[in-house]
Amino acid sequence: MRYVILRDDDTNATTPAGCLEQLYRPFLARHLPVNLATIPHVRTDARRADGRPEEFVFGRPDPAKPRVWIGANRELVAYLQENSGYEIAQHGYDHSLDEFGSRDTRDLKRRLDKGAQLLAAAGFARPSAFVAPYDRFSAAALRLTAARFGVVSTGWFELRRLPLGWWPAYAGKKLAATAHWRIGATRLLSHPGCLLSRFRPRESMLENIRRTVAAQPLTVLVTHWWEYFPDGRPDEEFIAVLHRTAEFLAGEPDLRVIGFSDLARHAVPAR
Numbered sequence: 480m481r482y483v484i485l486r487d488d489d490t491n492a493t494t495p496a497g498c499l500e501q502l503y504r505p506f507l508a509r510h511l512p513v514n515l516a517t518i519p520h521v522r523t524d525a526r527r528a529d530g531r532p533e534e535f536v537f538g539r540p541d542p543a544k545p546r547v548w549i550g551a552n553r554e555l556v557a558y559l560q561e562n563s564g565y566e567i568a569q570h571g572y573d574h575s576l577d578e579f580g581s582r583d584t585r586d587l588k589r590r591l592d593k594g595a596q597l598l599a600a601a602g603f604a605r606p607s608a609f610v611a612p613y614d615r616f617s618a619a620a621l622r623l624t625a626a627r628f629g630v631v632s633t634g635w636f637e638l639r640r641l642p643l644g645w646w647p648a649y650a651g652k653k654l655a656a657t658a659h660w661r662i663g664a665t666r667l668l669s670h671p672g673c674l675l676s677r678f679r680p681r682e683s684m685l686e687n688i689r690r691t692v693a694a695q696p697l698t699v700l701v702t703h704w705w706e707y708f709p710d711g712r713p714d715e716e717f718i719a720v721l722h723r724t725a726e727f728l729a730g731e732p733d734l735r736v737i738g739f740s741d742l743a744r745h746a747v748p749a750r
């Protein structure tokens with residue numbers, strides 16, 4: 480059996496429920512779980528490393544509100560709670576550029592605590608997994624998140640950004656040439672880049688996913704809901720690729736699509 484986790488990043492208070500519905504109905508209808516890495520208290524002035532505004536801040540947010548709590552979008556919260564196929568992972572706190580690349584342990588703890596409180600206050604179950612904005616982790620942030628979550632999902636791991644005590648386990652992972660490893664009871668997952676992205680050629684996207692999934696026991700497929708809605712309008716062609724991916728994932732007899740919580744409960748023997 481092979482496993483796939485679908486991780487969609489950047490759901491936040493400005494995300495219209497209708498966008499997620501348009502993207503993920505074919506997944507929910509086939510009982511394929513969708514893991515939403517959700518920003519608890521999004522910065523409405525969030526900017527990318529190149530200075531351009533982040534496209535995940537949707538519509539025209541009120542400039543008088545520098546941050547918006549996920550629970551403020553009642554329609555979105557109700558929609559996510561009505562559809563049990565969605566699973567919420569904590570995606571940072573406010574999605575500042577380098578928020579979990581920081582070495583400031585006090586600030587990191589504060590962001591983890593406040594983020595968790597705000598997700599709980601919105602009515603979500605306690606997340607099993609943590610995803611750092613831009614997949615950027617300092618050693619201190621990795622140590623703190625691994626102590627709190629059953630799963631940490633990121634792009635890749637590199638020695639110089641790991642806590643010292645993790646080095647022997649990391650050497651074992653390197654020797655075994657596995658994509659995923661663990662520290663204590665926490666699963667540490669890497670992913671093969673964003674295969675479902677508008678920055679990749681559409682003709683080969685599904686084939687690339689097919690090949691990647693076939694080559695390893697567990698694949699984390701990462702995508703971003705807002706990439707399917709440039710300037711607020713649906714990119715039907717790209718959405719069709721996502722929907723064909725759902726069809727492919729559901730149609731493979733030896734493949735199971737799982738949630739982060741399945742891994743955290745050790746219900747899946749994935750390496």
Ligand SMILES: [Zn+2]
Pocket residue numbers: 488489570574611612613
């Ligand atoms: Zn993000």
